[in-house]
Each structure stands twice: as structure tokens, then as C-alpha cells.
Amino acid sequence: xxxxxxxxxxxxxxxxxYLDDDRxxxxxGVRYTAAAMAMAHGLDHHRAETAGxxxxxxxxxxxxxxxxxxxxxxxxxxxxxxxxxxxxHAKLGAWLAEEKYHVKDPEILSAIKWHTTGTxxxxxxxxxxxxxxxxxxxxxxxxNLPEIRKLAFSDLNECCYxxxxxxxxxxxxxxxxxVRPREEQVDEHTQMAFNYYRGLHLKRTSSGT
Numbered sequence: 001x002x003x004x005x006x007x008x009x010x011x012x013x014x015x016x017x018y019l020d021d022d023r024x025x026x027x028x029g030v031r032y033t034a035a036a037m038a039m040a041h042g043l044d045h046h047r048a049e050t051a052g053x054x055x056x057x058x059x060x061x062x063x064x065x066x067x068x069x070x071x072x073x074x075x076x077x078x079x080x081x082x083x084x085x086x087x088x089h090a091k092l093g094a095w096l097a098e099e100k101y102h103v104k105d106p107e108i109l110s111a112i113k114w115h116t117t118g119t120x121x122x123x124x125x126x127x128x129x130x131x132x133x134x135x136x137x138x139x140x141x142x143x144n145l146p147e148i149r150k151l152a153f154s155d156l157n158e159c160c161y162x163x164x165x166x167x168x169x170x171x172x173x174x175x176x177x178x179v180r181p182r183e184e185q186v187d188e189h190t191q192m193a194f195n196y197y198r199g200l201h202l203k204r205t206s207s208g209t
Contacts, residue, residue: 006103015027015053032052037132051125052133054101054108067082067088084185130160130163131156172186
């Protein structure tokens with residue numbers, strides 16, 4: 001096996017010990033969706049599979065333990081992450097991928113880190129994992145999934161915009177319903193990502209391309 005190729009079957013067996021059945025199925029769904037997207041966009045499908053498989057490696061760790069692990073290992077915890085600990089599984093998952101699965105590819109690790117919130121100006125691999133997590137076959141609740149699934153294989157920037165548009169709308173509605181301040185529920189990276197990809201969308205639509 002080439003040095004830059006990981007034993008994903010071995011990873012799967014290990015991962016299965018730490019995830020519940022639904023989360024493990026989701027991880028496999030993201031793995032293969034990411035691989036298909038990578039092939040469609042001319043990228044390395046093995047790197048996409050690796051990031052997709054491991055993106056939720058920390059998902060089933062209890063909230064308090066996630067915070068403790070982050071603090072113990074020098075992983076910064078923002079105030080919004082303390083209020084919404086589910087956000088931590090992405091950066092903690094990147095740490096686990098490196099420390100426990102020995103993945104050293106920085107872009108794979110970055111794709112895992114940003115798969116939940118997104119960030120501005122993502123690399124194609126980061127975009128693919130962000131999108132695949134949203135559209136894999138087990139997902140069915142999000143709005144506009146048929147539109148977004150088509151965009152996933154034709155235009156990564158437009159697809160990220162559509163996902164972020166709907167995510168921001170969902171979070172804003174949730175803020176109103178729960179009467180919680182927006183800054184307690186909308187991560188700054190999600191807002192920055194939305195602003196960035198909305199800018200690309202508006203530029204494209206204004207030019208007529």
C-alpha cells in the first residue's frame with residue numbers, strides 16, 4: 001500500500017467500536033458520498049474517503065468529556081462551543097484522526113475540522129466533506145435537498161452557498177423560537193462562511209454566468 005494511502009477497512013473496524021450504529025452508518029455514507037464527489041470534481045477520492053470516514057470520530061463522546069479532552073490537549077474552546085458542545089466534535093475529531101488514526105495529511109485534518117461550521121474560502125476537499133456530511137443518503141430532514149444534491153456534483157461554491165443559506169435561516173428561526181441571543185447559536189465561522197459564499201453567489205448571478 002502506498003505511503004499516502006490509509007487502510008480504511010482497518011479504520012472502519014476501529015471506528016465502529018466508538019460510534020453508535022446510526023453514527024457509524026452516517027460516517028460510511030459520508031465516506032462514499034465524498035468519494036463520489038471527489039471523482040466528479042477530479043480530486044483524489046481516497047483522501048475524500050479518509051476525511052469522510054473519520055469526520056465524526058469524536059461525535060459520540062459525551063459533551064463534558066469533549067470539553068475536558070480539548071482543554072487537556074490544548075484545543076481552544078470558544079464560548080459558543082461551551083454553550084453548544086456539539087460543535088466541538090469537529091476539531092476534536094481532527095485531533096483524534098491525527099493522534100489515534102495517525103493521519104498526517106493537513107488538508108484531510110482541516111476538512112474534518114471545518115465540516116460542521118464551514119469557513120470562508122474552503123479548499124475543494126474541505127467543501128466536499130462539508131457538503132457530503134449534509135447530503136449523504138441517510139440525510140432527509142434538511143430543506144432543498146434535491147437542489148443541493150444536484151449542485152454537489154456540478155458547482156461546489158454554489159452548493160456551499162445553498163447549504164449555508166439554509167443553515168443560517170434554520171439557526172435564525174431557532175434563535176427566535178428559543179429566545180436565545182444569536183451569538184449563542186450562530187458560530188462566527190458559519191457566518192463568515194455564509195458571507196463569503198454569498199459574495200461569490202452574488203458576483204456570479206450579477207455577471208450572468
